[in-house]
Amino acid sequence: DAGVIQSPRHEVTEMGQEVTLRCKPISGHDYLFWYRQTMMRGLELLIYFNNNVPIDDSGMPEDRFSAKMPNASFSTLKIQPSEPRDSAVYFCASSSQASGANVLTFGAGSRLTVL
């Protein structure tokens, strides 16, 4: 397996533009997580899905953020409109609960810069 695949790796955009980040989890994993990492706030959980259903989106900063998981192999995180304070590295991670533990496999991240 190629691991968790995220795209784009880097995105530079201007304030007010729409940003879409993409994630392909590991095949067979039934949980998918979106995290955001900044120097100030560290790694923050935004939202997670179980079997494509959003379970907890309490970490989503505001209505400008939305996430979808239309099928088991694809998820998107959308920011519309983007603001400079959204600049961060966004990580997608997936896991399988088959072992009873929530061990995450992370993607390489998408570095977002909003000017």
Added chain:
Amino acid sequence: SQKIEQNSEALNIQEGKTATLTCNYTNYSPAYLQWYRQDPGRGPVFLLLIRENEKEKRKERLKVTFDTTLKQSLFHITASQPADSATYLCALDRRALTFGSGTRLQVQP
């Protein structure tokens, strides 16, 4: 509120010594605790998991302890090497993993 605290200051040690990193938490009752390693420009990578009913776990040069009374985990790297230089994150879980801010370890040759 729930808090996970890791030493924000970098830990600098000499090659061959044992590195000890600390993770303290408050207002949590985690089912288990995990440690991850993160290199610059990369996502965190899972290292070790320890359950609430375990006191200690080992994997090669790594050792993790978990004291639910003190609400503390210690992460040890014995015979440290420059290649161990990275940021180490602890994470606690009830429904989803919550991460500490990480401690940067620098091993000097």
